[in-house]
Amino acid sequence: MIVYRKHGSVARWENGTLIRVTESGTAIEDGDYFECRPESSSPRAVESSRVLEIVRALRDLQFERLIITHGIAEHECDGRAWTEETERIHISLTQGRLRVLVDSTTRRLDDLFTIAHALQRAEPAERAIDRVRLEPNVTAALLPHLAGRAPSGVRLLQTAGGIDGYGDPILEAEGDWPNFYRPSYRLRPVRMPLNLRLECADTHVDEDLPRAVALLGPVAGLTIRVLVVDGEAVYPATVTVASIRAVAADRIWYPYNGGSFGAAMML
């Protein structure tokens, strides 16, 4: 039997409303049986200044949806205890019939303004492109979908570091994922890759290629719809990730699935 406990608080800005939540709970797994229930959590003050600071920083963006969260959680599982602090942004921006979706961290606010500026200049008609450079926030969203079907010439790896949903260290791994993701005490942990990264022998990504700066819809399979900045032109395009020619060595972490390190990628 495995017993897991979590005490947490989160401040969340959701489309104009600030919500502060404190809760704690226990999850028990006994074979294939799962049970969870709240514990008596003592109310505590939830710090919301960080969230409100981000709201102020983004006040000039015209968004369709904006969710900013800052949370602190204390975990305990089988005698191991650890603490985790998270900051997340989910934003959707629109122009005409185009919608940009970004999941990011509060450390990447500049990216949002760059994307918003490009979107404002976008023409509606889709163009075909042969070669493209995917920016890190786009590749980060793509990586979880490469598990089990990464094109030849690249390696999809789990990056060592941090703690998984059972309190075990996250190990360096490729293919046979040893760790578990537990986003809430109310959900069964799921075995899946955490903190993915993609490696390619060629790390030189052409700076002059058209740049896919943002997703225009959720990733489904290996075909993605993206917003492309091509010199002065900005337009939507659909790209299929059939082969990857280079992946840059500089990586940025994004909160897609169990975590994903985006890096500039050349198709």
Add this chain to the structure above:
Amino acid sequence: MSRFAHAVREELWSRGRLLESRLSHGEAHEDDDGIVATDARNDDYVAAAELELARLREVMPDGFTVRLVAESGTEGTTGTITVRDGALSIVTSPAHIEEDVALLRSAGFQPAATPASSRPVFLWQNGSASVLLHELLGHPFEHGITPPPLPAWLHVDIPLAMRRATFRDVPLLRMQHVRASQAGAPFDPPGDAVEITLLDGGAYDPLTDIVTLRIAASSAGAFTIREPRDRFVFTGARGEPLRYPGVICSREGQELVVGSIAPVMLTELR
């Protein structure tokens, strides 16, 4: 200041075996500074949810994957039973479980066929037209978008209210129910109309004005309709409104039950 509080008991069963059991409770207070929420326990709500869960358990059918959800709180006590059989599911209550499980069993024998998204005529059986109206009218209402003109014979009631799924959520303007009725709209269904029995979900995108409907069981098997809202035309309807067994509406990650009834209806795509 407004206050919301509830307790929820939930169980997941697979062919008579208990796989998951959950208790959740909490309360939220909202004022000009926002919402403060905690997992505070109200023993009366927990007891009422336990009682409702026991009532759901008594009528739970064997041989399926079944999710029981009993909720009690400031907005009353409700019980919901979701029964899944492969790709098909229904959402029901103790009062209707026998007839709804019978529908689920019969829907499972529908033919598998080539996806029929290009077929323009649909006959919406078993109250399933309420799901079409949910996406075609209800979600646009929630976004403040004007509905398309409806034929004079069709009356649709979709009241909106601020609702939330849990104490952790921000209330949103959501549908309370979809109730459609008809008067004087007889029709002769064309022989090639696709008869729709059960849906697996739907969506409406306010940016593109496109409606998506995932048909789970029909005379043409499972398929997806994805069309601009203005392509749907209501051609006719007959009989009394029928309760459709199964609309759990998800928006912003918040799942809410939306009661749905509609007569048998015929639609075309223009």
